[in-house]
Amino acid sequence: QVQLVESGGGLVQAGGSLRLSCAASGRTVTGYAMGWFRQAPGKEREFVAAISWSGVITSYAGSVKGRFTISRDNAKNMVYLQMNSLKPEDTAVYYCASGRTAVPAKGPYEYDYWGQGTQVTVSS
Numbered sequence: 001q002v003q004l005v006e007s008g009g010g011l012v013q014a015g016g017s018l019r020l021s022c023a024a025s026g027r028t029v030t031g032y033a034m035g036w037f038r039q040a041p042g043k044e045r046e047f048v049a050a051i052s053w054s055g056v057i058t059s060y061a062g063s064v065k066g067r068f069t070i071s072r073d074n075a076k077n078m079v080y081l082q083m084n085s086l087k088p089e090d091t092a093v094y095y096c097a098s099g100r101t102a103v104p105a106k107g108p109y110e111y112d113y114w115g116q117g118t119q120v121t122v123s124s
Contacts, residue, residue: 009118022096050104
């Protein structure tokens with residue numbers, strides 16, 4: 001069993017930055033890929049970024065590539081999402097998820113544990 005708790009969301013102006021954190025407990029996430037997803041009102045949950053258990057391999061959605069950076073600290077059981085050059089369309093609830101394997105994946109069915117989410121709002 002894994003418990004995931006996101007933090008770091010908030011209200012920011014367009015062009016600003018936020019850093020999301022995800023704290024894992026209950027079972028080490030070392031050995032498993034981690035991912036970030038987001039869901040805007042009236043839309044389906046969508047993939048944002050993922051990272052392999054080693055941190056060497058990363059994957060990003062096209063809409064955030066070059067602006068967001070995913071990283072992890074396995075010693076601390078933490079995963080981060082640095083978000084720069086934020087746009088109003090980035091407004092959503094952001095979820096951290098623990099993968100079923102060591103390889104980063106884009107499908108939500110590839111993740112078996114999810115946090116409660118943290119709200120990110122970008123004003124224009």
